[in-house]
Amino acid sequence: MASPYTELTVGDRVVKVTNPDKIYFPEIGVTKRELVEYYVSVGDGILRALYDRPAHLRRYPDGIEGEEIYQKRMPAKRPEWVRTATVRFPSGRTADALNVTEIAAVAYCANLGTIDFHPWQVRSSDVEHPDELRVDIDPQPGTGFKEAREVAFVVRELLQELGMTGFPKTSGGRGIHVAVRIEPRWDFIQVRHAGIAFAREVERRVPHLATTAWWKEERGERIFLDYNQNARDRTLAAAYSVRAKPNAPVSTPVAWDELADVDPRDFDIRTVPARFAALGDVHAAIDERAFSIEPLLERFEREGAEDLPYPPNYPKMPGEPKRVQPSKARDAADG
Structure with a gap:
């Protein structure tokens, strides 16, 4: 027997939604159809966040309590x-x-069970030169959104001093992401170095709140500034992306002047469409201007061009320090 389906008109296309009543978020009863309709309702926003960018998919064909498929390659059989x-x-x-x-x-991808979309920081026309600098403000155990927000305002202050504009969004959890459009003139290594220089300056200003320490044992109860989100093949959930958590939270763009009062728990698959209908995309201006990262690269060089560790799945990179957990390095030295 054929699976039940419904059809939605999306722009000039007709998209088939199979098994539309399948429950994807059991705790709140959200169905596959609701997921697809959500993405259509914030269409202009999610399109701006993903437009012309390679993207990976986090798919849960049987709902968020089923198996996760992190898909980097699109199947050959597709429209x-x-x-x-x-x-x-x-x-x-x-x-x-x-x-x-x-x-x-x-x-179409939401019908395949895609809950969240993870775009690269490049456009398809030039996949070797990022056009976005990403500041990932990531709470560690003992910290939360309150501390992340404090760090975000330090990020904003530094951006203003550099003559740059950043666009903040909630992560869909306790964190905050800030995106800065940059000129696509530098490769991944250079953009990552700019991200390191930026993160180090934030850390210098609020060392009690923020850290660039890659190793968790060195972070303490501070906010981690994940500079490696600027490396090749490291992705963040897109703006307006639903997250695979029981209450279906949404990674939601916010304006700087509302960040002081927002509660990320208020942004979910059922509340964001009304917000979007009332406000539109508060990041609508994000592509209006791209900035130079030369000041950050100069800062990186002034500070000795000292690199920081890459993620463990990367090959050994030029100039990278030893990729050894500090406590293990001490134990080896003592032994």
């Missing part, structure tokens, strides 16, 4: 209007990743 972009991973291998150019592609 011809669902586009792809070829990306190269740190290993040197390549993949044809999703490349969203219309809202219908988002709806």
Whole structure:
């Protein structure tokens, strides 16, 4: 027997939603159809966040309590209007990743069980030169959104001093992401160095609150500034992306002047559409201007061009310090 389905008109396309009543978020009863309709309701926003960017998918075909599929490659069998972009991973291998150019592609992927979308910081026309600098403000145990918000305002202050504009959003958890459009003139290594220089300056200003320590044992109860989110093949959930958590929270763009009062728990799959209908995309201006990272690269060089560790799945990178947990290095030295 054929599976039940419904059809939604999305722009110029008709998108089939199979098993529309399948429950994806059991705790609150959200169905697959509601997930697809959510993404259509914030279409202009999610399209701006994903447009022409290679993206990975976090899929849960049986709902969030089922198996997760982290999909980097799009299947060959798909509608011809669902586009792809070829990306190269740190290993040197390549993949044809999703490349969203219309809202219908988002709806199509949501029907495949995609809960959240994770775009690269490049455009498909130039996948080797990022056009976005990412500041990932990541609470560690003992800290939360309150501390992340304090660090975010230090980030804003530094951006203003550099003559740059950042666009903040909630992560869908306790963290905050700030995106800065940059000129696509530098490679991943250079953009990552700029991110390190930026994070170190924030850490210098509020060392009791923020840290760039890669090793968890050195972070303490501070906010981690994850500079490695600027490395190749490191992705963050897109603006307006639902997260695979019981209450279906949404990574929601906010304006700086409302950040002081927002509670990320107020942003979920059922509340964000009304907010979007009332306010539109509060990040609508994000693509209006791109900035130079030269001041940050100069700062990186002035500070001795000292690199920090890469994630463990990366090959050994030029100039990278030993990728050894500090306590283990001490034990080896003592032994």
